[in-house]
Structures are given as structure tokens and as C-alpha cells.
Amino acid sequence: xxxxxxxxxxxxxxxxxxxxxxxxxxxxxxxxxxxxxxxxxxxxxxxxxxxxxxxxxxxxxxxxxxxxxxxxxxxxxxxxxxxxxxxxxxxxxxxxxxxxxxxxxxxxxxxxxxxxxxxxxxxxxxxxxxxxxxxxxxxxxxxxxxxxxxxxxxxxxxxxxxxxxxxxxxxxxxxxxxxxxxxxxxxxxxxxxxxxxxxxxxxxxxxxxxxxxxxxxxxxxxxxxxxxxxxxxxxxxxxxxxxxxxxxxxxxxxxxxxxxxxxxxxxxxxxxxxxxxxxxxxxxxxxxxxxxxxxxxxxxxxxxxxxxxxxxxxxxxxxxxxxxxxxxxxxxxxxxxxxxxxxxxxxxxxxxxxxxxxxxxxxxxxxxxxxxxxxxxxxxxxxxxxxxxxxxxxxxxxxxxxxxxxxxxxxxxxxxxxxxxxxxxxxxxxxxxxxxxxxxxxxxxxxxxxxxxxxxxxxxxxxxxxxxxxxxxxxxxxxxxxxxxxxxxxxxxxxxxxxxxxxxxxxxxxxxxxxx
Ligand code: AMP
Ligand code: MG
Numbered sequence: 001x002x003x004x005x006x007x008x009x010x011x012x013x014x015x016x017x018x019x020x021x022x023x024x025x026x027x028x029x030x031x032x033x034x035x036x037x038x039x040x041x042x043x044x045x046x047x048x049x050x051x052x053x054x055x056x057x058x059x060x061x062x063x064x065x066x067x068x069x070x071x072x073x074x075x076x077x078x079x080x081x082x083x084x085x086x087x088x089x090x091x092x093x094x095x096x097x098x099x100x101x102x103x104x105x106x107x108x109x110x111x112x113x114x115x116x117x118x119x120x121x122x123x124x125x126x127x128x129x130x131x132x133x134x135x136x137x138x139x140x141x142x143x144x145x146x147x148x149x150x151x152x153x154x155x156x157x158x159x160x161x162x163x164x165x166x167x168x169x170x171x172x173x174x175x176x177x178x179x180x181x182x183x184x185x186x187x188x189x190x191x192x193x194x195x196x197x198x199x200x201x202x203x204x205x206x207x208x209x210x211x212x213x214x215x216x217x218x219x220x221x222x223x224x225x226x227x228x229x230x231x232x233x234x235x236x237x238x239x240x241x242x243x244x245x246x247x248x249x250x251x252x253x254x255x256x257x258x259x260x261x262x263x264x265x266x267x268x269x270x271x272x273x274x275x276x277x278x279x280x281x282x283x284x285x286x287x288x289x290x291x292x293x294x295x296x297x298x299x300x301x302x303x304x305x306x307x308x309x310x311x312x313x314x315x316x317x318x319x320x321x322x323x324x325x326x327x328x329x330x331x332x333x334x335x336x337x338x339x340x341x342x343x344x345x346x347x348x349x350x351x352x353x354x355x356x357x358x359x360x361x362x363x364x365x366x367x368x369x370x371x372x373x374x375x376x377x378x379x380x381x382x383x384x385x386x387x388x389x390x391x392x393x394x395x396x397x398x399x400x401x402x403x404x405x406x407x408x409x410x411x412x413x414x415x416x417x418x419x420x421x422x423x424x425x426x427x428x429x430x431x432x433x434x435x436x437x438x439x440x441x442x443x444x445x446x447x448x449x450x451x452x453x454x455x456x457x458x459x460x461x462x463x464x465x466x467x468x469x470x471x472x473x474x475x476x477x478x479x480x481x482x483x484x485x486x487x488x489x490x491x492x493x494x495x496x497x498x499x500x501x502x503x504x505x506x507x508x509x510x511x512x513x514x515x516x
Contacts, residue, residue: 366401
């Protein structure tokens with residue numbers, strides 16, 4: 001397959017077709033577009049036949065100082081579809097490389113995405129605004145540059161659920177349909193997602209320049225990353241080492257959060273590993289139903305490389321690839337190549353203890369334990385083991401423990417989640433002793449537990465149901481309702497029981513698809 005040059009038109013004039021009247025104004029302030037030409041290819045998104053709005057995320061729009069009504073206007077929808085380039089946008093496709101399922105690809109890049117520009121939100125944080133599914137780019141290789149409606153809606157739902165669960169994540173600002181069909185196994189309706197991210201810098205961005213032995217670009221990229229995501233590193237004695245340590249810490253905490261929620265990313269390639277520490281690239285992702293550490297949903301992950309319990313190992317592996325890519329700039333600080341390797345290994349050694357500490361702290365919160373006791377890890381592992389042996393629903397087990405923390409009466413609802421309810425009883429006795437030793441008020445404990453143990457996650461059968469309704473019947477009501485439910489994951493609301501109920505055996509979803 002021929003690879004196009006990543007720079008088709010450096011400095012090409014930017015199309016601007018802004019209309020008067022109800023215009024969406026982004027207030028773009030673009031820094032990535034100021035980086036050297038070799039970091040990206042400038043090009044406009046490719047227009048689509050019949051753009052139609054599916055959803056605008058009004059709350060996120062406000063956060064980005066955008067007017068949701070302007071986004072919903074004809075001009076707004078034209079911008080969201082890529083038919084019109086908003087004022088101040090400097091559209092580009094970013095260059096990156098990546099290890100995909102362990103194999104290195106020296107040039108991936110945005111094959112179907114277009115970074116419009118950056119905006120500074122009300123929180124003072126700079127965000128990328130990117131169209132995904134916006135047409136072919138010089139990085140498209142054999143792909144059509146498009147996205148199907150189903151995967152766009154899955155990314156919308158799951159990324160918004162993750163945000164509501166307080167997990168660092170890219171977000172969905174909008175989704176539109178294109179009026180065009182995309183050919184996958186069958187012809188599917190096309191769509192464009194507007195993705196908002198702290199940035200789209202990936203481990204693969206560093207690998208891109210490392211593979212080209214372009215140390216100057218690596219330095220520029222590392223300095224840019226420090227300025228954007230790790231400003232404290234600029235003051236450190238060894239800024240690049242501090243950058244690496246910072247990424248490792250954020251990834252350790254991120255993956256611990258995934259594990260605590262039963263989230264399976266599904267495609268933890270280095271090009272899908274964000275430098276800012278956000279969850280990025282919702283492809284064949286899914287949440288565990290019955291607890292099973294070996295669970296894999298992705299139909300493309302045949303070897304189980306990214307199975308639930310392999311995720312910390314996969315993250316550590318990806319971070320080792322980042323450290324490798326950074327060696328040339330670490331050598332500037334260490335004074336030698338050997339010194340750089342030593343720095344890198346020291347930094348990488350911190351991943352596991354940081355991950356374990358974050359996971360254990362999270363497990364204590366999930367179990368309502370506010371002090372630290374030596375046996376806590378064993379207590380938590382024992383519960384997980386029993387859940388695995390008894391196919392207990394991951395989300396509901398922890399949620400129902402909130403009531404059981406108040407009084408024994410609450411046990412009844414937890415034990416029914418276990419194939420052999422006695423397996424729960426055997427564990428609960430020890431948990432009660434542990435809580436009694438700690439003391440404290442049961443109601444307060446339950447209230448704290450309800451803030452970390454969600455009632456509602458995007459259950460796979462409900463996600464599939466909403467994607468199917470939208471793709472096959474243009475019925476967006478199930479999508480709207482599910483989105484609403486997962487946006488308040490910790491609340492108990494009348495009428496939402498359906499969203500808190502595990503799939504019946506015949507509804508179980510066994511595989512999710514990448515949807516590229
Ligand atoms: P992903 O699996 O979505 O992380 O994508 C991996 C790589 O394939 C990235 O470089 C994408 O830009 C590219 N890619 C995925 N889907 C398409 C598509 N339909 N057309 C062109 N490139 C694509
Ligand atoms: Mg990707």
C-alpha cells in the first residue's frame with residue numbers, strides 16, 4: 001500500500017466559508033498548527049452530501065464557551081459535518097506512528113480525523129476540537145476516511161459515561177449523520193463525531209519522530225507537551241525525565257480507574273495511548289457484566305492481548321515504548337545513552353507500585369473502608385475471586401454493597417448476584433468484622449460508597465440496542481435515553497431501572513467491533 005507524503009500542502013490557503021447570521025464562533029487559538037510542517041498535513045475536512053444533526057452536547061459546549069444553539073443552526077451543523085470551515089480553524093491531520101497489537105507501524109496518523117483547532121475552556125484548560133470521520137487524508141492508507149453511525153454513537157455514549165464517572169477522557173461535543181453510506185461488512189449510514197480532547201498527543205506521536213531518528217522534532221514535541229500538559233516539568237532539573245514520569249503516573253491512575261469500573265478499552269495500541277492521561281479512542285470498548293478477569297469483547301483481539309486483567313501490563317508496555325522513543329532527549333539530560341536508559345528504567349519501575357496503590361485505594365473506597373489495614377488487599381481480592389467464580393455482576397455487586405454496609409438486611413440483594421449465594425456470605429462476615437474494627441456511621445459509609453460505585457454503566461446490550469435503532473430505523477430515542485441515563489451514573493431514579501439491570505442471558509453481547 002503506497003503511503004502519501006504527510007505534507008501535501010504545507011501553508012496552503014485555508015478555505016473559509018463562514019456565513020453571516022447564526023454563526024458558531026469557536027474563538028480558536030491554535031498552537032499545534034504553529035509546530036513545524038512535519039508534524040501534520042494541512043487540509044480541510046471533506047464535505048458530505050446531506051448533513052443532519054444527531055446531537056449537540058450543550059453542557060460541554062457551554063464549558064467551551066460555545067453557544068449550543070449556534071452549533072445546532074444550519075451553519076453549526078455544516079461546521080460539524082466538515083462542510084464549512086469555521087472562522088479561525090486551521091484544519092490539519094496529525095502525524096503519528098504506533099504499535100498495533102505489538103507490531104510497529106511507522107506511519108499511521110489521522111486517516112479519518114481533522115483537528116479544527118484549539119479552544120480554551122471556561123476552566124482555563126486548552127482543548128482540541130477534532131472531527132472524526134471527516135474524509136480521507138494523506139494518512140488514510142487504504143481507508144475511506146469515514147466513520148459509521150454505530151461506532152460514532154458508541155464513542156459518544158461511552159466517552160460521556162466515562163466523563164460522568166470522573167474518568168479522564170476525551171469527550172463528544174456533537175454527532176451528525178452525513179447522508180452517505182460507508183461500506184464495511186455491509187453498507188452503513190455515515191456519521192461524523194466532534195471529539196474534544198485535552199490534546200491528541202499520543203505515545204505514537206513520539207514514536208513517529210523516534211522512528212525517523214529526528215531528535216530535533218522529538219525535542220520540539222517534548223517541549224510542546226511539557227508546556228501544554230506538564231508545565232511543572234519545565235522547572236524540574238531534568239524536564240524530559242519529569243515528563244516521562246508524569247505520563248507514567250497519569251496512565252497508572254487512569255488504568256486503575258478503568259479496572260475499578262470494569263472498563264475494557266479493547267484496543268490499547270500505542271497510538272491510542274494519550275500523553276495527557278485521558279481515555280482515548282473508543283473502538284471495541286465495553287464494560288464487564290459478570291466479573292471475569294480474562295474477559296475480551298473486541299472481535300479483533302483474538303489473542304486476548306487487551307483482556308480486562310491484562311490492561312495494566314499493556315499500559316506498562318506502551319509506556320516502555322514511550323520511554324524508548326524519548327531516549328534521544330533523555331540522553332541530553334543524562335549525558336549519555338546508557339544514562340538515558342537508566343533514567344528510563346527508573347521511571348518505568350514506578351508504574352506498577354503507582355498502579356497498585358491507586359487500585360488498592362480505589363478498592364478501599366468501593367468497600368467503604370476509610371482507614372488502611374494490612375489485610376485490605378486480600379479482603380478485596382477474595383471478593384473478586386468469589387465474584388469471578390460465581391459470575392456476579394461487577395457493577396451491581398459493588399453498588400448493592402452500599403446498602404449491605406448499613407445493615408445485614410442489605411445482604412439479601414447482594415447474595416442473589418452470586419451463583420452460589422453462600423460464596424458471598426463467606427466473604428461478608430470478614431468484611432463486617434473489618435468495618436466494625438474501623439467504626440463509623442453506616443449511613444455515612446453507604447453515602448460515600450454510592451459516590452464511587454455507579455448504579456448505571458453503559459451496558460453492552462443497551463448500547464447495541466441504541467446503535468441498531470439509530471442505524472437501522474433512524475430511531476434516536478434509545479440513544480437519547482441511554483445517554484441521559486449514563487450521564488447520571490450514581491443517582492437512583494425512578495424509571496431508570498432498566499438501565500441498571502444486567503442483560504438476560506439471551507441479551508448478552510459477546511463481541512464488539514472496531515468499526516473502522
Ligand atoms: P483506530 O483503530 O481507530 O485507532 O485507527 C488506527 C489507524 O487507522 C489510525 O491511523 C486511523 O486514522 C486509521 N483509520 C481507521 N479507520 C480509518 C478509515 N475509515 N479511513 C482511514 N483511516 C482510518
Ligand atoms: Mg486510534
